[in-house]
Amino acid sequence: MTETDRAEPLPTEAAAEAGTGRPARQPAPASGVSDLRRVGANPDFWYPVARSRSVRRKRAFATAFAGERIALYRGESGTVHALEDRCAHRQVPLSMGVVEGDTLLCCYHAWAYRGDGRISRIPYLSKGDGRPPRGVRGYPVREAYGLVFVFPGDPDKAATTALPDLPAFGSPRYLTMTYSRTVRCHYSFLHENLLDMNHQFLHRGVVGRLRPELLDHRSDARSVEARYLFTHAGGKRSRGASLLAAEGIGGSDSRDLMTIRTEYPYQTLDLVPENAERPAFRLWAAYVPEDAEQRICHTYGLLMIEKPRVPGVLHLARPFIRRFTERVFAEDRMAVEAEQRAWDEQGEDRNHEVFSLILDVREVLRGNGVPLRPSACGPGAPRCLGATDG
Ligand code: FES
Ligand SMILES: [Fe+2]
The missing domain is CATH 2.102.10.10 (Rieske [2Fe-2S] iron-sulphur domain)
Structure with a gap:
């Protein structure tokens, strides 16, 4: 970690001061790198690498x-x-x-x-x-x-670093479905994707018209947490979506409280239907960079679904839920891989972010990350940090 970068403002954050043309002020990131897509995942955590x-x-x-x-x-x-x-x-x-x-x-x-x-x-x-x-x-x-x-x-x-704590995993109340996929993008795009629920338009064909309302969000040095109220405002909704929201096959107009959290380096999402005591489902995800430049990551997801009172129903619903989640994931993958391709073509992060929650998670990822390893800067890696950054 000998390389340092200037604590230079990002074009991205410049957009936070929309229309002024002036870059926003950012504190020096702990990773020493200003462009988040050049920040490496901090290796001092437990990462899943296989099922x-x-x-x-x-x-x-x-x-x-x-x-x-x-x-x-x-x-x-x-x-x-x-x-x-x-x-x-x-x-x-x-x-x-x-x-x-x-x-x-x-x-x-x-x-x-x-x-x-x-x-x-x-x-x-x-x-x-x-x-x-x-x-x-x-x-x-x-x-x-x-x-x-x-x-x-x-x-x-290693001995003093805890594994993630997932009490729902072993609970008889929940059934777990495991996801393991390669996505061709920097892990930060995936954190941003899940936290920014304003992208439900992308999933309109699967979830119908969902109106997310950000209730509040908070952040500290290690984490960002956002709470959304989700209202289903009509439109076609897949069976899997209804089943996952614990509404049965037919579905219904509902309001759900969704809490999404990046707790470095992991991410969680809990959905609690209105008037329910416990989450209908909980998602835990880790995005593990595979390559030295960290433009490809392997995502591991554990979707823990509350079992309905009638035994066996969830077993029947499983294929619908699996199909629904695969479709949503395919849409998300399309978007984040497009973001990475644009970064590759432009050689820098030109996203114009305007949502304070996403600006916060960027700070958390930047502050907890590390510079990419020097091997990522060898021959054939022309965009490594320090060599051409800025
Ligand atoms: S024993 Fe491994 S290469 Fe010879
Ligand atoms: Fe999505």
């Missing part, structure tokens, strides 16, 4: 965090380990390796790795042949909520 079921016993699995390739493998004991996906010998991906007991053998010359990345055996060397090289980086790993989380940052911070 648990994708990492099968005695198998390896390739994943990544911000350009760092990671090999996951599940040993015979059932424990998942995470290693740098590069053999210390000749850099062949360890995710192509073979699991033996709780060690991972590189597919090429069968050097054996322990779960912490140390080399336990080089099969063609005898004991007297000197010490083996140090091995590769091992990442702290945890499994929770059907996901494999790794801690890509300072390993000394």
